[in-house]
Amino acid sequence: MGGLVRKPKDLLSGTLFIALGLFFFLEAQNYAFGNVRRMGPGWFPSAVSLLLIATGTVVAVQSFFGRHGERLTFAWLPLVIVLASIAAFAVLLRPAGIVVATTVLVLGSAYAYPPVRFLPMLATGLGLGVFNAIVFVRLLGLPFPIFGPWLGPLQRLVGG
Amino acid sequence: MDLLAALALGFSQALQPINLMWCLVGVLLGTLIGVLPGLGPTATIAMLLPITFGLSPVSALIMLAGIFYGAQYGGSTTAILINVPGEASSVVTALDGYQMARKGRAGTALATAAIGSFFAGTVATVLLALFAPPLAELGLLFGPAEYFSLMVLGLVASIVLASGSLVKALAMVFLGILLGLVGQDVQTGTPRFTFEIRELMDGVGFVLVAMGMFGIGEIVRNLETPELRTVMVKQVTGLIPSREDLARMIGPIARGTGIGSVLGVLPGGGAMLSAFAAYTIEKRTSNPPEGFGNGAIEGVAAPESANNAGAQTSFVPMLTLGIPSNPVMALMIGALIIQGVTPGPTLVNEKPEIFWGVIASMWVGNLMLVILNLPLIGMWVRLLTVPYAFLYPAILVFCGIGAYSLSNSTFDLWLLVLFGGAGYLFAKLECEPAPLLLGLILGPMMEENFRRAMTLARGNFGTFIERPISAGLLIVAALALVVVLSPAMRKKRQQVFTEEAK
Numbered sequence: 001m002g003g004l005v006r007k008p009k010d011l012l013s014g015t016l017f018i019a020l021g022l023f024f025f026l027e028a029q030n031y032a033f034g035n036v037r038r039m040g041p042g043w044f045p046s047a048v049s050l051l052l053i054a055t056g057t058v059v060a061v062q063s064f065f066g067r068h069g070e071r072l073t074f075a076w077l078p079l080v081i082v083l084a085s086i087a088a089f090a091v092l093l094r095p096a097g098i099v100v101a102t103t104v105l106v107l108g109s110a111y112a113y114p115p116v117r118f119l120p121m122l123a124t125g126l127g128l129g130v131f132n133a134i135v136f137v138r139l140l141g142l143p144f145p146i147f148g149p150w151l152g153p154l155q156r157l158v159g160g
Numbered sequence: 161m162d163l164l165a166a167l168a169l170g171f172s173q174a175l176q177p178i179n180l181m182w183c184l185v186g187v188l189l190g191t192l193i194g195v196l197p198g199l200g201p202t203a204t205i206a207m208l209l210p211i212t213f214g215l216s217p218v219s220a221l222i223m224l225a226g227i228f229y230g231a232q233y234g235g236s237t238t239a240i241l242i243n244v245p246g247e248a249s250s251v252v253t254a255l256d257g258y259q260m261a262r263k264g265r266a267g268t269a270l271a272t273a274a275i276g277s278f279f280a281g282t283v284a285t286v287l288l289a290l291f292a293p294p295l296a297e298l299g300l301l302f303g304p305a306e307y308f309s310l311m312v313l314g315l316v317a318s319i320v321l322a323s324g325s326l327v328k329a330l331a332m333v334f335l336g337i338l339l340g341l342v343g344q345d346v347q348t349g350t351p352r353f354t355f356e357i358r359e360l361m362d363g364v365g366f367v368l369v370a371m372g373m374f375g376i377g378e379i380v381r382n383l384e385t386p387e388l389r390t391v392m393v394k395q396v397t398g399l400i401p402s403r404e405d406l407a408r409m410i411g412p413i414a415r416g417t418g419i420g421s422v423l424g425v426l427p428g429g430g431a432m433l434s435a436f437a438a439y440t441i442e443k444r445t446s447n448p449p450e451g452f453g454n455g456a457i458e459g460v461a462a463p464e465s466a467n468n469a470g471a472q473t474s475f476v477p478m479l480t481l482g483i484p485s486n487p488v489m490a491l492m493i494g495a496l497i498i499q500g501v502t503p504g505p506t507l508v509n510e511k512p513e514i515f516w517g518v519i520a521s522m523w524v525g526n527l528m529l530v531i532l533n534l535p536l537i538g539m540w541v542r543l544l545t546v547p548y549a550f551l552y553p554a555i556l557v558f559c560g561i562g563a564y565s566l567s568n569s570t571f572d573l574w575l576l577v578l579f580g581g582a583g584y585l586f587a588k589l590e591c592e593p594a595p596l597l598l599g600l601i602l603g604p605m606m607e608e609n610f611r612r613a614m615t616l617a618r619g620n621f622g623t624f625i626e627r628p629i630s631a632g633l634l635i636v637a638a639l640a641l642v643v644v645l646s647p648a649m650r651k652k653r654q655q656v657f658t659e660e661a662k
Contacts, residue, residue: 010325013589017331024338024353031350036619041345041352044607045338052334058327072588075384079584082380082556083577089560090573098561105560106553113383113549124550128557140211142565 007062007069014060021053078112085109097147097155098137102129133158167289170516174524179222179517182215184532186223187525190230191533195238195540196551201231202597203375205491206367207558209498210565217499218514222521224495228488229471229522233277233529236464237540240269249432249467252439256452256459267399269460270537272409274530275401276465280417281526284472287421288519292508296480299505304612305623309633311602311609314483316637317426318595320644329595332586336599337606339364346608359571366494366600368563368575370487373593375559376576377583379552399534405457412442412462420469425476426485434470435463472522478503479515483602487594490601 005011024045034040063069085108092101106125110116133146147154173179193204205224212220235250240257253273260269302310319329342353343363354360401409419441420434442462443452452459475492477483482504484490496503501511508515533540563576586593617623625631 009589010328013328013331013586013591016589017335020335020338027353031345031352032348036614036621038615039611041348041350044610045341045352048334048337048341048603052331052338055327055331055334059325059331062325062327074588075380078383079380079581082376082383083581086376086556086560086573086577086580089557090564090570090577093560093564093570093573101560102557105557109553109556110549112380113552116549121550121553124553128554132557132561136561136565140214142210142561143568144564 005063006066008072009069010059010063012072014056014058014063017056017059018053021049021051021056025049025053081112082109085112093144093148095148095150097145097151098132099126099129099146100148100151102132163289166293166512166516167520169512170289170518170520171524173218173513173517174222174520179219179521180524182219182223183226183521183525184528186226187230187233187528187532190227190232191234191237191529191536191540192230192543193227194231194234194236195543196234196546200374200378201228202370202487202491203378203555203559204231205488205495206370207375207562209367209491209495210562212495213498217496217501217511218517220495220499221492221514221518222525224492225475225518225522226525229281229468229525230529232467232471233273233533234540236273236277236467237270237533237537238544240273240460241266241541242544249435249471250463251432252435252463253460253467255439256454256456259453259455260457260460263455265455268401268405268457271399271401271534272405272457272460273464274534276409276413276416276461277468278526278530279413280420280465280469281472282523283417284421284424284469285519285523285526288473288476288522289516292476292480292515292519295476296505296508299481302481302505302629303627304609304616305627305630306633308606308609308613309624309630309637310481310483311606313633313637313640314477314485315595315598315602316640317485318598320640324590324592326644328589328591332591332593332596333599336596336601337603339369339596340366340600340603341607346604347611357571359567359569363604364575364600365566365572366490366597367566368572369579369600370491370597371559371563372576372579372581373583373586373597374487375555375583376580377585377587377593379555380580380584381587382548383552399537408457409461412438412458413465415441416462416465417469420466420471421473423466424470424473424485432467432470435467438462438466468526475518475522479507479518480505482507484598487597490597493601 028042028045028049031042031045032040033042033046085105088108089101089105092104103122103125106128107121110121136142137144137146145155146158149155174183189204189208190201193201205227208224208227212223215223232249236253236257238244239250239254240261243254243258257269257273260266315333319326319333338353340363342360344351344361351361416438419438423434423437426433439459439462442458446452446456446458474485474489477485478489478492482493482502484493493503501507501514559576560573563572564570566572583593586596613623614621623630624634
């Protein structure tokens with residue numbers, strides 16, 4: 001271990017807070033500031049982002065002192081797979097419909113936790129898709145298609 | 161309206177078949193998610209919020225409330241049976257509950273939890289009915305300055321109770337407030353931080369943030385360190401406690417209920433703190449204390465009563481002042497606002513059927529939990545054996561559908577991806593999401609009240625300490641900060657949270 005930084009997690013979070021604070025502060029300067037009697041839309045966000053920068057600085061500075069903290073590791077693969085599966089769901093929901101979108105999300109996200117048993121997962125996805133079609137589309141009337149325009153014949157078969 | 165008439169109105173609402181049904185759905189769903197790992201009430205309520213759009217406000221709130229206290233119940237079941245607390249509030253139940261289960265007394269432990277919860281729920285319902293209306297009247301005296309100070313107190317409390325670093329929690333609050341300001345400025349109509357994205361004009365939905373940070377972020381964390389769960393107890397017997405057991409649990413249940421009822425009202429308080437405080441007090445006062453940690457029935461009775469009482473009294477600030485004391489309450493406020501009902505001091509007079517209906521439904525719901533869950537325990541045990549590999553994809557699907565149906569837009573799904581990633585990042589950085597979520601919800605309200613208070617006071621910052629109620633609230637907030645920052649308390653606090661993490 002050793003090194004100057006005692007708590008890498010704090011250094012990173014402090015820096016992140018400062019960066020986000022600066023971002024909000026600079027953007028807030030585009031809005032009318034007003035005065036303390038009649039505050040414009042820029043007053044409050046400017047004040048809060050300065051507070052965020054200040055606390056972020058404290059967090060960052062603290063990371064150089066005290067006991068050594070844990071090192072930071074990320075599980076990139078599960079994270080990316082899960083987020084990408086939701087993104088696929090977002091893309092597929094309207095053009096392909098809930099059944100396909102559900103199946104893709106279930107099957108895709110399963111790869112975040114190997115080993116994957118393909119057929120049982122596929123069956124789970126399809127089953128859940130049909131369940132969603134019945135409960136959310138037919139019974140609760142949520143406005144997304146069972147099968148979307150990409151699957152024209154199936155769409156006509158179930159009537160939407 | 162006197163108390164009896166009010167309660168009668170409440171029960172006439174809660175006992176309507178349609179509301180009974182939603183209450184049942186709520187407590188069952190709540191128990192289910194309490195039993196299932198990696199899915200808390202915050203994420204579930206966020207997920208199911210869109211479903212309530214079609215319900216009446218009373219039914220919607222009854223169901224969501226059912227999820228909340230049902231989850232406490234389910235969480236304690238897993239705490240006892242497999243030493244994995246399904247909910248943060250059942251962490252301490254696992255200490256003695258699991259030991260009882262190992263000694264073949266799982267049934268007694270579960271029954272103790274059920275009896276304690278039910279008793280606490282009953283008392284908390286009565287307390288809620290007694291104290292909420294006067295508090296609402298006090299709330300009517302509040303001006304913008306008082307509201308601002310009250311929210312400061314709420315945010316301070318959420319920082320004090322956050323389990324990690326205080327400064328980080330404070331930064332999360334500020335970040336949350338800033339996120340809450342995204343969208344059109346209420347007073348001038350200026351779009352802020354929207355970057356010409358039409359969907360951002362109404363702001364960042366807190367439901368999406370909750371779902372992303374508490375749901376998705378949590379799932380990825382679980383995948384990183386898969387938890388081994390083995391169900392020790394295949395068959396649960398001996399559900400009826402003996403006379404001796406009953407005698408031993410009376411005291412702890414009564415004390416736990418008292419502690420929980422008081423702590424639950426505090427902003428940022430609620431179930432978890434209540435359970436922990438109740439357990440500590442029982443351990444301190446019991447003679448001899450050695451039984452604790454080895455399957456003491458008191459160690460199950462006290463925290464289980466306390467967390468249920470705390471869960472229920474945490475509705476007080478929400479229903480009477482419109483201030484959420486925890487993320488779940490914030491979601492409830494969201495649900496009400498979507499229904500066109502603004503929670504606050506006027507709710508009890510303007511919509512008594514909602515106010516009293518929800519209160520009465522809590523008692524009904526608790527009764528349902530006792531009656532239904534003892535026989536259903538076998539089913540919950542079997543559910544525990546569903547592998548996580550099948551569970552989390554299904555949770556993701558329901559999150560996706562929930563996010564989309566908030567405003568029928570794919571954009572919300574992209575926000576879900578964004579906040580899911582952010583949730584994981586913050587979890588890895590040990591920055592707690594709860595203060596951020598509270599900041600996000602309170603941010604716009606705080607700004608509005610701050611601006612109005614300053615305009616009324618002609619730009620005099622002193623208004624917040626010159627007005628007595630406002631000053632009192634700020635003093636309490638300052639005291640809370642001082643106490644928690646004092647070296648002695650810091651040490652104690654660290655000890656408490658490490659003990660809890662075990």
